[in-house]
Amino acid sequence: MSPLWTAGEIAEATQGAVHGAFQANGVAFDSREITSGDLFIAMKGEATDGHLFLEKAFASGAAGALVSQEISRPHVHVADTTQALDDLGRASRARSRARICGVTGSVGKTGTKEALFAALERSAPGRAHRSVKSYNNHTGVPLSLSRMPREARYGVFEMGMNHAGELAALTRLVRPHVAIVTAIASAHREFFDSDEAIADAKGEIFEGLEPGGTAIVPFDSPHRNRLLAAARPHAAKVLTFGLGDGADVRARESIATPGGTLVSAALPGGELTYTISQPGEHWVSNSLAVIAAVEALGGDLAQAGLALADMPGLKGRGERHRIAAAGGEALLIDESYNANPSSMRATLKTLAAQKIAGRRIAVLGAMRELGPGSGDFHAGLAEPIETACVDYAILVGEEMSPLAKALGQKVNFAHVPDVASAIAAVRERVAPGDAILVKGSNSVGLSALVDALAGGKD
Numbered sequence: 001m002s003p004l005w006t007a008g009e010i011a012e013a014t015q016g017a018v019h020g021a022f023q024a025n026g027v028a029f030d031s032r033e034i035t036s037g038d039l040f041i042a043m044k045g046e047a048t049d050g051h052l053f054l055e056k057a058f059a060s061g062a063a064g065a066l067v068s069q070e071i072s073r074p075h076v077h078v079a080d081t082t083q084a085l086d087d088l089g090r091a092s093r094a095r096s097r098a099r100i101c102g103v104t105g106s107v108g109k110t111g112t113k114e115a116l117f118a119a120l121e122r123s124a125p126g127r128a129h130r131s132v133k134s135y136n137n138h139t140g141v142p143l144s145l146s147r148m149p150r151e152a153r154y155g156v157f158e159m160g161m162n163h164a165g166e167l168a169a170l171t172r173l174v175r176p177h178v179a180i181v182t183a184i185a186s187a188h189r190e191f192f193d194s195d196e197a198i199a200d201a202k203g204e205i206f207e208g209l210e211p212g213g214t215a216i217v218p219f220d221s222p223h224r225n226r227l228l229a230a231a232r233p234h235a236a237k238v239l240t241f242g243l244g245d246g247a248d249v250r251a252r253e254s255i256a257t258p259g260g261t262l263v264s265a266a267l268p269g270g271e272l273t274y275t276i277s278q279p280g281e282h283w284v285s286n287s288l289a290v291i292a293a294v295e296a297l298g299g300d301l302a303q304a305g306l307a308l309a310d311m312p313g314l315k316g317r318g319e320r321h322r323i324a325a326a327g328g329e330a331l332l333i334d335e336s337y338n339a340n341p342s343s344m345r346a347t348l349k350t351l352a353a354q355k356i357a358g359r360r361i362a363v364l365g366a367m368r369e370l371g372p373g374s375g376d377f378h379a380g381l382a383e384p385i386e387t388a389c390v391d392y393a394i395l396v397g398e399e400m401s402p403l404a405k406a407l408g409q410k411v412n413f414a415h416v417p418d419v420a421s422a423i424a425a426v427r428e429r430v431a432p433g434d435a436i437l438v439k440g441s442n443s444v445g446l447s448a449l450v451d452a453l454a455g456g457k458d
Contacts, residue, residue, distance in 0.1 A: 002150060002151070003023035003024065003025055004024055004025050004026060004027070004039075004147070004149060004150070005023070005024045005027070005039060005088075005146075006021075006022075006023050006024075007020070007021050007022045007023070007064060007074065007076055008021075009091070010024075010039065010064075010066065010076045010088065011076045012091075013084075013087050013088050013090070013091035014066065014076060014078045014083075014084040014087045014088060015078065015087070016066070016076040016077055016078040016084065017076065017077045017078075018076055019070075019074065019075050019076070019077060020064070020073070020074030020075065021074070022063045022064035022074040023037075023063060024037060024038060024039035024063045024064060025037040025038065025063075026038040026039065026147065027039045027041065027088070027143060027146045027147050028040060028041070028057075028143075029041040029042075029043045029050060029085070029139070029143060031050070031053035031054075031056045031057040031060065034056075034057045034060040034061060034062050035060065035061055036060075036061030036063075037061060037063050038057075038061065038062050038063060039062070039063065039064055039065065039066060040053075040054065040057035040058075040062040040064075040065045040066070041065070041066045041081055041084070041085055041088075041143075042054060042065055042066065042067045042068070042081055043081050043082060043085070043139070044068070044081065044082070050081070051067060051068075051069055051071075054067070054071060054073065058073055064076065066078060066081055066084055066085075066088075067081065068080060068081050082139075085139065085142045085143060085146065086142045086173065088142065088145075088146040089141065089142030089143070089144075089145030089146045089173055090142070090145070090173060092145045092146050092147075092148050092150075093145050093148075093173065093174065093175055095150060096148060096150065096152060096155065097153075098129070098148065098152040098153055098154055098155045099153070099154050099155070099177050099178075099297045099298060100154075100155045100156075100157065100174060100175065100176045100177050100178070100210075101116060101154070101155070101156050101157070101176055101177065101178040101179070101180065101293050101297060102157050102158075102159055102170075102171055102174045102176035102178070102179045102180070102205055102208070103116070103156065103157070103158050103159065103179075103180045103182065104136075104158070104159045104160065104161070104167060104179075104180070104181055104182070104202050104205045105180070105181050105182030105183050105184070105202060105218075106182075106183055106184050106185035106186075106187040106198060106202070106340065106342065107182065107183050107185050107187070107282070107340065107342050107343045107346070108182035108183055108282060108285070108286050108289075108343075109136070109158050109159075109160065109182050110134055110136075110158060110314070110317060110337075111278075111283070111286055111314060111317055111318070112180065112182050112286045112289055112290060113130055113131065113156050113157075113158040114130070114311070114314055115286060115287065115290045115307075115308060115311055116130075116156050116289075116290045116293055116294070117129075117130040117154075117156045118307040118308070118310075118311050119290055119294050119299065119303070119304035119307045119308065120153075120154040120156065120294065120297070120299050120304075121154075121307070122300070122303040122304065122306060122307035123299055123300035123303040123304070124153045124154060124299075127151065127152055127153035127154065128152065128153065128154040128155075128156070129147070129148045129149060129152045129154065129155045129156070130144075130155070130156040130157070130158075131144035131156070131157050131158045132144070134158065134160070134337075135158070136157075136158040136159050136160035137160055137161075137166075137170075138166065138169070138170070141157060141159060141170045141173055141174065142173060144157055145157070145173060145174065154297060154299070157174045157176070159171060159174065159205060161201055161202075161204075162191050162369065163191055163201075164192075164197070164200070164201045164204075165201075165204070166201070166204075167201060167202065167204035167205050168204040168207050168208075170205075170208075171204060171205045171206075171207055171208030171209075172207070172208045173208075174208060175208050175209075175210050176205075176208060176209060176210065176213065177209070177210050177212075177213050177214070177296075177297065178213060178214045178215075178216065178293050178296045178297055179205045179206050179208070179209055179213065179214075179215055179216065179231075179235075180205075180216040180289050180292075180293055181202050181203070181205065181216070181217055181218060181227055182218065182285075182286065182289055183218050183221060183282075183285070183342065184198055184199045184202060184218070184221050184222075184223045184227075185198075185340050185341065185342030185343065186198075186340055186341050186342065186370065186373075186377060187340040187342075187369070190369040190370060190371035191369070191371075192371075195222075195223065196223065196226065199221075199223035199226045199227060199230075200226065200230070202227070203226065203227050203229075203230025203231065204230070206230055206231040206233075206234040206235055207234055208234075209234045209235055211236070212236045213234070213235055213236060213237075214235060214236070214237045214238070214239060214296040215231035215232075215234070215235035215237070215238045215239070216238075216239050216240075216241060216289055216292045216293055216296070217231060217238060217239070217240050217241075218240070218241065218242055218285070218289075219240035219241060219242030219243075219244055219246065219247035219248075219250075220242035220243055220244050220247070220285070221242075224240070228240075237296070239268075239292045239296065241285070241288040241289045241291075241292045242285060242288065243281070243284065243285065247288075248267075248268055248292070249265060249266070249267055249268075249288045249289075249291055249292040249295075250265065250266045250288070251263050251264070251265055251266075251284055251288060252264045252265065252266050252271070254281070254284045256279065256353060257275065259275065259277060259309075260275055260276045260277040260278055260279055260283075260309070261275065261276045261278075261279060261280075261283065261284055262274075262275050263275070263276060263284055263287060263288075265287075265288060265291055267291065267292075267295065267301075269295075272291060272301055272302075272305060273305075274287070274291075274304075274305030274306075274308055274309065275305075275308065275309040276308050276309070276311075277308065277309055277310065277311050277312070277313075278311065278313065278318055279350055279353065279354075280318075280346060280347070280349065280350035280353070281346070281349065281350075282343075282346040282347075282350075283318075287308055290304065290308065291304060291305075313334075315334065315337075316334055316335070316336050316337030316338075316442075316447060316450075317334075317335060317337050318333065318334070318335060318347075319333075319334045320332065320333055320334070321334065321450070321453070321454040323430075323436075323453050323454055325430045325431055325432045325433075325434065326430070326431055326432060327432060328431075328432025328433065329432060329433075330358065330430050330431070330432060330433065330434040330435065330436060331354070331356065331434070331435040331436065332436050332438065332450065332453055332454055333347075333350075333351065333354075333435065333436065333437045333438065334438055334447075334450045334454075335347045335437060335438060335439035336365075336438050336439065336440060336442070336446040336447045336449070336450050337442050337447070338441055338442050339364075339365065339366075339367045339439050339440050339441050340367055340370070341367065341370075341377050341380060341381070343439075344364070344367065344381055344384065344439060345381075345384045347437060347439050348362065348381075348384045348385060348387075348388040348390070348437070349384070349387075349388060350437075351388050351390070351435060351437045352387065352388035352389055354435045356433055356434065356435045357432070357433030358431055358432060358433030358434035358435070359391035359392060359431070359433075359434050359435075360388065360389060360390050360391050360392075360434075360435055360437070361390070361391065361392045361393075361394070361426070361429065361430065361434055361435070361436045361437070362385060362388070362390045362392075362393045362394070362436075362437045362439075363393075363394045363396065363422055363426060363436060363437065363438045363439070363440075363446065363449065364381070364385075364393060364394070364395055364396065364400065364403075364437075364439055364440060365396040365397055365400075365419075365439070365440020365441060365444030365445075365446045366378070366396070366397040366398075366399035366400055366440060366441055366444050367399075367440070367441055368399075368441040368443055368444075369441075374399065375402040376402070378399060378400060378401075378402045378403045379402040379403055379405065379406040380406075381403050381406075382403060382406035382407050382410065382411075385407065385411055386410055386411060390411055391412065392411075392412050392413065392414075392429060393407065393411055393412070393413035393414075394413065394414050394416060394422050394425050394426065395413055395414070395415045395416070396416055396417075396418065396419060396421075396422045396440060396444060396446065397417070397418070397440075397444060398417070400415060401415070419444070419445050419446060419448050419449055422446070422449055423448075423449050423452045423453070426449070426453060427453075436453075438450055
């Protein structure tokens with residue numbers, strides 16, 4: 001295969017000057033991620049300067065660097081490395097013949113991105129590309145674009161935002177042929193006056209659609225008409241997906257199985273029956289968006305169905321672990337990456353449907369960036385906790401005080417100050433046959449609890 005970038009191509013894309021020829025097969029701006037043959041981009045941030053880590057990057061095998069100061073190693077010199085990253089991403093997109101999909105939403109975007117990648121990779125092994133982790137912001141998106149192999153047949157890019165206007169800029173970099181909005185929920189309410197404003201911001205993704213592009217919109221969303229109005233000026237075709245009658249891609253039937261969910265879906269041109277390895281109604285909805293996108297991108301629907309059946313759990317987003325519990329085992333469900341009121345309800349509903357021999361234990365951390373209504377949003381979790389028949393709840397952090405008050409005597413719970421206390425509380429109470437759901441905003445740090453219980457760490 002051709003190198004990802006030559007020094008000359010990097011210089012042409014960024015209007016830089018080459019100092020020492022080199023070829024790069026990867027791109028990173030975090031020196032800890034550098035592997036042999038990578039390009040290291042020395043970014044200047046508020047907290048640190050990537051130029052301080054140049055020697056570390058080259059020691060890890062960097063082939064060259066993109067810098068804004070002179071160095072003795074092979075490099076391309078530019079005036080501004082942040083602008084150069086955008087330029088490199090833009091150049092990668094311009095040279096690519098891949099069919100591109102952009103994914104956004106308040107919930108489900110990372111899972112949908114990963115599932116769509118798996119579906120496309122199944123029929124085009126080694127020719128599908130996607131953004132890794134949650135690289136979905138003003139630096140993560142151009143980085144993901146710059147990493148796209150020139151031979152890629154498909155590209156899937158996650159795009160996030162917490163302010164109006166951010167997605168408009170990102171989608172014009174990605175220029176998708178297909179754009180998905182997974183769902184709208186009260187996430188980042190600290191920065192928005194209403195859920196309607198969030199829907200408007202998510203609808204910006206359609207502004208970057210390529211001519212002839214397809215917009216994919218959640219049919220069951222209360223903001224469906226708002227999203228449709230945002231899509232129609234930019235999309236040649238609009239598809240809706242969901243569980244309700246009238247959706248273009250709809251689940252006629254979904255049946256929970258020991259291995260996930262069996263779905264019979266109606267499409268504009270026929271039907272498809274497939275299994276999702278992930279449990280829960282929200283994953284049924286995500287899978288319908290994936291199927292709609294595969295068809296719009298010209299992918300193989302049969303292979304997509306097989307990929308959905310084989311897809312493993314995602315770390316922090318539904319991955320499951322069997323952990324030791326006093327002579328037996330318990331089930332640990334890792335949803336520790338993020339949380340908002342909508343995703344909390346969805347995962348609690350999944351916990352309720354879990355067939356277990358023991359108790360249902362919910363370890364719940366704060367939901368961040370909810371603004372002035374944070375207390376009410378947290379207190380509002382009392383009802384779904386009761387409905388999910390949670391036997392014991394462990395509430396982590398001061399922000400959970402309104403929920404503790406709302407639960408009162410209805411559900412047994414402990415309110416603890418931090419993750420270390422939560423680890424101790426789980427270890428004290430877990431018994432064989434229990435199912436333990438762990439969910440909270442990423443900044444709460446509940447991933448450390450998962451690591452401690454699943455990996456035996458302190």
